[in-house]
Amino acid sequence: xxxxxxxxxxxxxxxxxxxxxxxxxxxxxxxxxxxxxxxxxxxxxxxxxxxxxxxxxxxxxxxxxxxxxxxxxxxxxxxxxxxxxxxxxxxxxxxxxxxxxxxxxxxxxxxxxxxxxxxxxxxxxxxxxxxxxxxxxxxxxxxxxxxxxxxxxxxxxxxxxxxxxxxxxxxxxxxxxxxxxxxxxxxxxxxxxxxxxxxxxxxxxxxxxxxxxxxxxxxxxxxxxxxxxxxxxxxxxxxxxxxxxxxxxxxxxxxxxxxxxxxxx
Amino acid sequence: xxxxxxxxxxxxxxxxxxxxxxxxxxxxxxxxxxxxxxxxxxxxxxxxxxxxxxxxxxxxxxxxxxxxxxxxxxxxxxxxxxxxxxxxxxxxxxxxxxxxxxxxxxxxxxxxxxxxxxxxxxxxxxxxxxxxxxxxxxxxxxxxxxxxxxxxxxxxxxxxxxxxxxxxxxxxxxxxxxxxxxxxxxxxxxxxxxxxxxxxxxxxxxxxxxxxxxxxxxxxxxxxxxxxxxxxxxxxxxxxxxxxxxxxxxxxxxxxxxxxxxxxxxxxxxxxxxxxxxxxxxxxxxxxxxxxxxxxxxxxxxxxxxxxxxx
Amino acid sequence: xxxxxxxxxxxxxxxxxxxxxxxxxxxxxxxxxxxxxxxxxxxxxxxxxxxxxxxxxxxxxxxxxxxxxxxxxxxxxxxxxxxxxxxxxxxxxxxxxxxxxxxxxxxxxxxxxxxxxxxxxxxxxxxxxxxxxxxxxxxxxxxxxxxxxxxxxxxxxxxxxxxxxxxxxxxxxxxxxxxxxxxxxxxxxxxxxxxxxxxxxxxxxxxxxxxxxxxxxxxxxxxxxxxxxxxxxxxxxxxxxxxxxxxxxxxxxxxxxxxxxxxxxxxxxxxxxxxxxxxxxxxxxxxxxxxxx
Ligand SMILES: Nc1ncnc2c1ncn2[C@@H]1O[C@H](COP(=O)(O)OP(=O)(O)O)[C@@H](O)[C@H]1O
Ligand SMILES: [Mg+2]
Numbered sequence: 001x002x003x004x005x006x007x008x009x010x011x012x013x014x015x016x017x018x019x020x021x022x023x024x025x026x027x028x029x030x031x032x033x034x035x036x037x038x039x040x041x042x043x044x045x046x047x048x049x050x051x052x053x054x055x056x057x058x059x060x061x062x063x064x065x066x067x068x069x070x071x072x073x074x075x076x077x078x079x080x081x082x083x084x085x086x087x088x089x090x091x092x093x094x095x096x097x098x099x100x101x102x103x104x105x106x107x108x109x110x111x112x113x114x115x116x117x118x119x120x121x122x123x124x125x126x127x128x129x130x131x132x133x134x135x136x137x138x139x140x141x142x143x144x145x146x147x148x149x150x151x152x153x154x155x156x157x158x159x160x161x162x163x164x165x166x167x168x169x170x171x172x173x174x175x176x177x178x179x180x181x182x183x184x185x186x187x188x189x190x191x192x193x194x195x196x197x198x199x200x201x202x203x204x205x206x207x208x209x210x211x212x213x214x215x216x217x218x219x220x221x222x223x224x225x226x227x228x229x230x231x232x233x234x235x236x237x238x239x240x241x242x243x244x245x246x247x248x249x250x251x252x253x254x255x256x257x258x259x260x261x262x263x264x265x
Numbered sequence: 266x267x268x269x270x271x272x273x274x275x276x277x278x279x280x281x282x283x284x285x286x287x288x289x290x291x292x293x294x295x296x297x298x299x300x301x302x303x304x305x306x307x308x309x310x311x312x313x314x315x316x317x318x319x320x321x322x323x324x325x326x327x328x329x330x331x332x333x334x335x336x337x338x339x340x341x342x343x344x345x346x347x348x349x350x351x352x353x354x355x356x357x358x359x360x361x362x363x364x365x366x367x368x369x370x371x372x373x374x375x376x377x378x379x380x381x382x383x384x385x386x387x388x389x390x391x392x393x394x395x396x397x398x399x400x401x402x403x404x405x406x407x408x409x410x411x412x413x414x415x416x417x418x419x420x421x422x423x424x425x426x427x428x429x430x431x432x433x434x435x436x437x438x439x440x441x442x443x444x445x446x447x448x449x450x451x452x453x454x455x456x457x458x459x460x461x462x463x464x465x466x467x468x469x470x471x472x473x474x475x476x477x478x479x480x481x482x483x484x485x486x487x488x489x490x491x492x493x494x495x496x497x498x499x500x501x502x503x504x505x506x507x508x509x510x511x512x513x514x515x516x517x518x519x520x521x522x523x524x525x526x527x528x529x530x531x532x533x534x535x536x537x538x539x540x541x542x543x544x545x546x547x548x549x550x551x552x553x554x555x556x557x558x559x560x561x562x563x564x565x566x567x568x569x570x571x572x573x574x575x576x
Numbered sequence: 577x578x579x580x581x582x583x584x585x586x587x588x589x590x591x592x593x594x595x596x597x598x599x600x601x602x603x604x605x606x607x608x609x610x611x612x613x614x615x616x617x618x619x620x621x622x623x624x625x626x627x628x629x630x631x632x633x634x635x636x637x638x639x640x641x642x643x644x645x646x647x648x649x650x651x652x653x654x655x656x657x658x659x660x661x662x663x664x665x666x667x668x669x670x671x672x673x674x675x676x677x678x679x680x681x682x683x684x685x686x687x688x689x690x691x692x693x694x695x696x697x698x699x700x701x702x703x704x705x706x707x708x709x710x711x712x713x714x715x716x717x718x719x720x721x722x723x724x725x726x727x728x729x730x731x732x733x734x735x736x737x738x739x740x741x742x743x744x745x746x747x748x749x750x751x752x753x754x755x756x757x758x759x760x761x762x763x764x765x766x767x768x769x770x771x772x773x774x775x776x777x778x779x780x781x782x783x784x785x786x787x788x789x790x791x792x793x794x795x796x797x798x799x800x801x802x803x804x805x806x807x808x809x810x811x812x813x814x815x816x817x818x819x820x821x822x823x824x825x826x827x828x829x830x831x832x833x834x835x836x837x838x839x840x841x842x843x844x845x846x847x848x849x850x851x852x853x854x855x856x857x858x859x860x861x862x863x864x865x866x867x868x869x
Contacts, residue, residue, distance in 0.1 A: 054677035066636035218632030
């Protein structure tokens with residue numbers, strides 16, 4: 001056996017783990033329960049839209065996208081926090097990690113599997129939304145553009161969840177991941193709300209530094225632009241993708257580093 | 266001489282105690298050498314540190330001290346695991362998969378071409394006696410079936426070394442026998458088998474060599490024949506007679522109505538005892554020579570371990 | 577068997593409790609029905625808080641508030657209703673400043689009890705936040721023009737609307753009308769003539785409508801300009817001599833009028849020396865508009 005790293009083989013192993021993760025979700029009940037909830041939310045958006053004076057399409061679009069985003073995030077958090085922990089808890093991980101495979105591949109494989117599940121889920125919901133919009137004469141493909149950025153957000157959230165899953169218990173992970181989600185969606189208001197409340201120059205600087213450092217998930221939220229079909233800023237998409245990837249990479253690398261040294265007891 | 270399948274030097278491992286108070290020393294310097302042929306039994310009472318040792322070997326936990334080599338390769342390299350098959354203690358599997366999917370999934374983590382992997386999955390499931398149950402989800406498997414599917418997944422890469430943690434625990438006598446036969450069959454195929462057990466009968470029947478671990482330390486190791494010894498240790502004589510001769514009453518083990526059993530330590534004593542009994546008109550029922558059993562060795566080791574601790 | 581009985585008892589218990597809850601709830605609601613409205617609290621956080629809590633889904637929350645607004649704007653007693661309305665409005669338009677329906681519907685709800693200050697307050701915010709939008713100033717202009725009959729205000733709004741979308745003849749027409757009502761006749765005439773020029777040869781429905789409307793407006797405005805000029809001249813004359821002039825010639829001679837005014841058909845006006853006013857005697861004739869005179 002040579003000492004050269006066999007990247008192709010690694011990719012094969014990651015794919016195997018991902019496929020298995022995908023199967024796990026597709027065969028679990030929680031996946032369908034969350035899907036049902038999302039469909040319920042879409043139906044609710046349609047019902048609410050009958051109450052409005054003015055354009056129904058707008059209500060369906062706004063509430064539909066927000067609902068999809070919210071439920072995808074919840075799926076991501078509540079499935080994501082168990083991704084590593086449950087395997088350790090149920091001891092199913094012993095069989096996998098006793099195979100000739102670096103441990104980090106397990107984390108990466110689980111991550112990609114989860115992202116595939118979320119992708120399927122998201123796509124299904126977006127299709128339903130598009131059909132609903134088409135019924136109410138508001139068909140727009142921009143929905144998928146918004147969906148793409150929801151997916152970017154999910155990539156970050158799942159990475160956060162998997163990071164915590166590989167170091168902490170599900171309850172703690174859920175709290176921490178939810179906290180990150182909330183911070184990610186409110187850190188954009190730091191300059192507007194938080195900074196004026198601070199009197200100390202140093203505190204202000206810290207707040208601004210945090211503002212730039214914490215994951216800014218609301219930046220990835222383009223739902224508000226879609227309503228008025230406001231064109232997305234030039235170069236936004238590519239930067240947002242790189243931003244997401246950087247964040248995901250940071251979290252996955254950190255998760256792998258910690259997990260590499262961890263006793264699986 | 267062939268390289269040792271597993272060689273362990275001075276392995277130490279301690280865990281955090283309950284509520285993180287104090288430390289539990291699970292392994293206190295384990296040395297072990299598993300030769301690359303035959304069946305090696307790793308015997309010890311519950312909580313002796315067998316599982317801990319096996320987890321360290323397979324890289325699931327990390328030792329505080331000491332080193333482990335698998336076929337000469339340090340086990341910290343993940344490639345060291347490419348030649349072993351591992352069956353964890355009372356194995357847990359993804360219960361949403363079918364038996365076939367499970368074995369295939371674990372196989373896909375090895376460098377095995379897909380087509381070959383499929384064939385091997387089928388033949389292995391047949392080997393472990395799960396033919397016809399491949400399409401059943403694992404949550405419908407019985408404990409014995411899980412153990413067998415676990416063996417199948419351990420064998421999927423056709424490894425030279427099999428590491429089995431308590432492969433027979435929790436099974437009924439028929440299940441135990443089947444697993445035992447399977448292990449013997451694998452030995453015939455030229456595989457090295459390293460298994461742990463707290464049940465001596467299993468080991469006595471199939472092991473070529475054993476290591477006995479008590480409280481995190483190897484207390485006895487070697488070939489089974491050398492451990493057990495060749496010569497007879499004592500004799501049991503049973504007879505029927507109204508009266509036990511005075512000289513023999515000291516040696517009585519059991520006596521019930523007119524039935525009595527005595528135990529003597531040497532051949533001369535047997536002769537004198539028989540003469541005495543004949544003169545007494547007792548009816549000799551049986552004279553049975555006894556060799557040392559693994560159980561005795563085990564028990565004496567455990568005693569030593571206890572004394573160790575007291576000191 | 578025993579187990580089954582326990583099951584049934586449990587189910588009956590649950591149903592009994594649920595019905596109890598149901599009736600209690602409606603009873604309590606009845607009891608509290610007559611509390612003064614001020615005691616009801618439908619708390620809506622401030623805009624800043626909402627921006628924080630809506631986690632970036634500003635539009636969705638604006639929509640929800642909008643629906644809430646539609647359902648419950650009149651729940652409060654009159655004394656607090658309007659401040660509540662203003663608050664809800666502020667929050668939903670802060671969350672989504674481009675939410676046009678929010679502005680127009682809020683203005684409509686303020687218009688029903690004829691709260692003009694609120695109507696303009698709501699629309700002003702929309703006009704300010706949406707520098708491209710012409711519907712909102714148009715809306716505001718209509719309230720001022722048709723209902724409040726505050727032409728100064730109407731001119732202000734229609735001017736904004738017209739400037740934001742100069743191509744729309746509807747806005748230009750309204751702007752000119754408001755100008756003429758306000759008394760700015762010369763400016764109004766210019767705009768009417770612009771509209772006329774634009775649709776001179778347009779035979780579409782729209783063209784016909786605006787052309788004929790413009791012709792009427794030009795006729796009326798021209799007469800009005802003449803009447804105004806004469807009135808001014810007469811009042812100056814009266815200041816000097818203490819009486820109305822006997823005819824228009826005198827005014828020209830005295831230098832109060834540049835020339836004797838003619839109606840769009842070129843006919844003389846009928847001058848009444850008692851009142852000092854002129855009156856158009858010709859019947860409206862579209863031909864009069866077609867050329868300069
Ligand atoms: N995760 C753990 N945390 C604390 N103590 C542990 C842990 N795992 C094992 N131990 C302790 O280590 C000792 C050895 O355990 P183990 O290796 O499972 O024994 P065996 O497999 O021989 O029955 C026991 O005293 C056990 O209590
Ligand atoms: Mg054990």
